Amino acid sequence: MSTLKRCHNISDLRRLARRRLPSPFFHYLDGGSDDERSLARNTAAFDDYELMPNYLVDISKIDLKTTVLGRTIEMPFFCSPTGMSRLFHHEAEPAVARAAAKFGTYYSLSTLATTRLERISEVCTGPKMFQIYILKDRELTREFVQRCKDARFDALCLTVDSVIAGNRERDKRTGMTMKPRFTLRSLASFAAHPGWWLQLIRHHDFRLANLTHRDTVMSDAHTSVIEYVNSQYDRTLNWNDVAWLVEQWGGPFAIKGLQSVQDAQRAVDVGASAIMISNHGGRQLETSPAPVDCVATVRHRWSWASRYRSRDRRARRPYDCRSSPASHPDSDRRRAPASRNRGRRARF
């Protein structure tokens, strides 16, 4: 039985990754920002929920199909974008894209991928989405939109929670860079993983495949992800820019990384088709609430606002970012302390 077949849950997979990967890459994959409280809370929050079963219904045929961003998918979840997949496995993004297609769900390709988006279009027969950033280099963002249209991507998702790189202390300790930086400390870990080395010799192209044609992008330099993000992401980004991108794309469009009711309303206002409630897996802004705790209130607001969007001709106008968030009638409320939530029943 292959090692993978002996993995029965996420903890087993995590243990296997720890064994297989040099430590800088394992910790990049596994870590969160700062004290990793959001990371821990993201998973712990699920323990606060119970699902109330209803028995004596015919379950001989179970249909989990749902529609996401205009495409029917076979199960109510999909593959989120993950940068630099080649660090974790030599088959990289195409392997995940093929698996997603096999199981009938979306594959999302990150801007920071190690595979060109045109290649994903060739190998992925299922629904596919491109995760985009609005970078300082707007021409590059515009170019991505055109390439995605040409490569027939189904949807675009704009990640908005990464304008400033999360303070990932594990990456700082391990010297996690792209390409790998070989310090004495990391060398010991690389030496202990000959399997990874063997693959490195055969598949050594770790470049950010969709960005390397631009001079501004880290090409040969050993730049850390944090350094790259801080130099390229546009900190002036606001809702008018999102409206601009929605317009440029003109197709199914999700905003990834929102959490508040207020922002959900704004997403509706700029014409987004969907939002992904997320805190980037606790990898960005420490102390942001667990996404699962935000779902019920945001969903309620989204359904309500979307119902009126089609009637409101102003909905597609650029958002007036001068209006103060505090003046918004639905300013967000913080989640109740964890102890008060214990044993809640999920009502999503």
Ligand SMILES: Cc1cc2nc3c(=O)[nH]c(=O)nc-3n(C[C@H](O)[C@H](O)[C@H](O)COP(=O)(O)O)c2cc1C
């Ligand atoms: C190794 C790794 C790389 C990631 N790279 C990206 C990325 O390039 N773009 C992005 O939007 N999210 C990225 N994410 C975040 C995930 O897409 C996702 O938001 C996170 O795993 C948490 O899941 P959730 O959003 O469903 O809560 C990455 C996550 C991990 C673990």
